[in-house]
Amino acid sequence: MLTPSPDPAPSLAQLLAFYLEAGVDCALMDEPVNRLADPDVAPPRAAAETLSDDAPKRPSLASMQPGLPARPVMPAKVEVAPEVAIAAARDAARNAPTLEALRGLMEAFEGCALKSTATQLVFADGNPQARIMFVGEAPGRDEDIEGLPFVGRSGKLLDKMMAAIGLDRTQVYIANVIAWRPPGNRTPTPQETQICLPFIQRHIELVNPDILVTLGNPSTQTLLQTKDGIMKSRGRWVDYDTGTRKIRAIASFHPAYLLRSPGYKRMAWVDLRAIATAMAALPARES
Secondary structure, three states: OOOOOOOOOOOHHHHHHHHHHOOOOOOOOOOOOOOOOOOOOOOOHHHHHOOOOOOOOOOOHHHHOOOOOOOOOOOOOOOOOHHHHHHHHHHHHHOOOOHHHHHHHHHHOOOOOHHHHOOOOOOOEEOOOOOEEEEEOOOOHHHHHHOOOOOOHHHHHHHHHHHOOOOOOOOOEEEEOOOOOOHHHOOOOHHHHHHHHHHHHHHHHHHOOOEEEEEOHHHHHHHHOOOOOHHHHOOOEEEEEOOOOEEEEEEEOOHHHHHHOHHHHHHHHHHHHHHHHHHHOOOOOOO
16 A cells, blocks of 8 residues: 655745735744743743853844844733723824824824734825725735835725726825734724724714715724625715714725625726715815
């Protein structure tokens, strides 16, 4: 009987390609960390005693590259209970009088775990004085690198969709419900969404657009408070209540979904035409 030969070990290039496909596209630390190890269990004493001051030590990244500052030792992060984080987000958002202040408060906010794995805050793009605001779900890899929403493949498609009705980024305002990229572009958890919700609500209130467009199912269900799927929600005008004013809102497909399912672009075009019609009917703003 022939014994099947084991599969050959993957090469470094194959491993890197696998990790990239899985969403592992950045290193957070210089040294690997065993996340499965019990932090309360100390290493064996005998092993520790075998390491003397004269034993060769692994060179640090700073010693291998002269001029590179040593990596600072970061204090252990204390996990915040979700209800505490949500309350803190509400208080912070409520105290933001301007978009600049809101951005500063979000950059200092420590209640969302996504901040520790993201490269940076992805706040917004476009014209804060715009009469139409688009809101997606969360940043992706390209957005995390550049610090702007919708700059990857889905962003390029969004630009084309807006151009089809005579709009560009100087005439619109763009943000996301979640301002930090989830690791590997995974779906944000309900807790993460609820923690970030006060910030996007205050964001919309400060921009004060005449038309709000939610892109995709997560942002639509979160902001328009519906349990309906995007197929049922899209194309219908509803009121978004900021507490001080009601804004006309409409849901449509997320560009990333259209890239995966181009057959729905025809339905997205119907939504865009409805948005263009509503824009044309807006009264002139008082100067």
